[in-house]
Amino acid sequence: MIEVCCGSFEDAMMASExxxxxxxxxxxxxxxGLTPSLGSLIMIKQYSDIEIVSMVRARAGGFCYTNYQYEQMLENLKLLLAYGTDGVSFGFLNEDRTIDxxxxxxxxxxVKNEGRKATFHRAFDCTRDPYxxxxTLIDLGFDRLLTSGQEATAEEGIHLLADxxxxxxxxxxxIAGCGVNENNxxxxxxxxxxxxxxxxCRGWGVDATGMGERVSFQVSDEDGDRYRSVSVDRIKKFVEICG
Incomplete structure (x- = not known):
């Protein structure tokens, strides 16, 4: 099973095709990766039969959330389930980096009340004891675990992943993730x-309108006119290798 990380309706449609x-x-x-818009979920369901696992994450920068942030995530979870997501990906840690x-x-x-699948995402890679x-995740009843083996990439984390x-x-x-590509x-x-x-399967779109005379809306100076997308060519190579 190849699971492609998508940031939009367009990304998902290209992956499906x-x-x-x-x-x-x-x-x-x-x-x-943060919580997607309901519009993207609705449109993917309308135009394809691809399985959708929706991220539920309120912000970047860790996995120990305030009460307000958690309530927002819980409401987003209920909405994503109501609009047909096939699964959800989430993760909560305590301040000591154990599972909340x-x-x-x-x-x-x-999730289970709706008969859907639950993935614990790469918050796992920040836990103090992977075993x-x-x-704990097994005892709680998670269906899947996404991890790089607690290393910067899955290739570097091969030994823990194997164990x-x-x-x-x-x-x-x-699920092995992070830095996984057609080459490894x-x-x-x-x-x-x-x-x-x-x-x-990272690719790039180009939009030259992000720079004004005195302002910039570009993603970064390094990326310039580019923005994140998926690469059809890379997906095809990935499918060819793993198919």
């Missing part, structure tokens, strides 16, 4: 035994 069966739907990919069981449990109850954390798959792969679906996908599959890969 390339034969991708599941996407993680976000907004603000430059911030690591209470908040996870409340989210899971909402304690994954056992987690060996010990827990029959209890929770493990087969290596990660072979070395870890993990059969689900998460990739941005």
């Amino acid at each position: 390339c034969g991708i069966k599941r996407v993680e739907l976000n907004s603000a990919l430059s911030l690591g 069981k209470n908040r996870c449990q409340e989210f899971l109850e909402n 304690e954390a994954i056992e 987690l798959q060996k010990k827990y792969g029959n209890q929770i679906e493990i 996908a087969q290596k990660i599959i072979d070395k870890t035994g993990i059969k689900q890969l998460h990739s941005t």
Whole structure:
């Protein structure tokens, strides 16, 4: 299973047209992915039959949220479920970087009551003990775990990914993500035994209207006129290699 990380309706449609069966739907990919708009979810459901896993994340910068932020996320979760998302991706940590069981449990109850799938996202990679954390997620009832093996990329985290798959792969679906691309996908599959890969298949769109005479709305000086999108060519190569 190839899961493509998409930041828009357009991204998801391009992924679907390339034969991708599941996407993680976000907004603000430059911030690591935040809750998507309902409009994007509604339109993807209208124009495709692709499986949609919607991110529920209020802000960048960690996973221990204030009460107001949590209530906002809970409301977004209920709306995403009501409008047909097939699954959700979320993660809550305590200040000591252990799993916040209470908040996870409340989210899971909402997800399971609607018969949907729950993924614990890469907040896992910030936990202080990956083995304690994954056992907690299994006990709570998560369906999937997205992780880079607590390293900057999944390729660097191959050893932990392989061990987690060996010990827990029959209890929770493990998805290898972060830095996974057409060049290292087969290596990660072979070395870890993990059969689900998460990739941005990063590409770029171009919009030259982001710079005025005295103001700039460009994503960054480095990116210039470019903005994040998916690359059809990279998705096709990924599918060819993993198909």
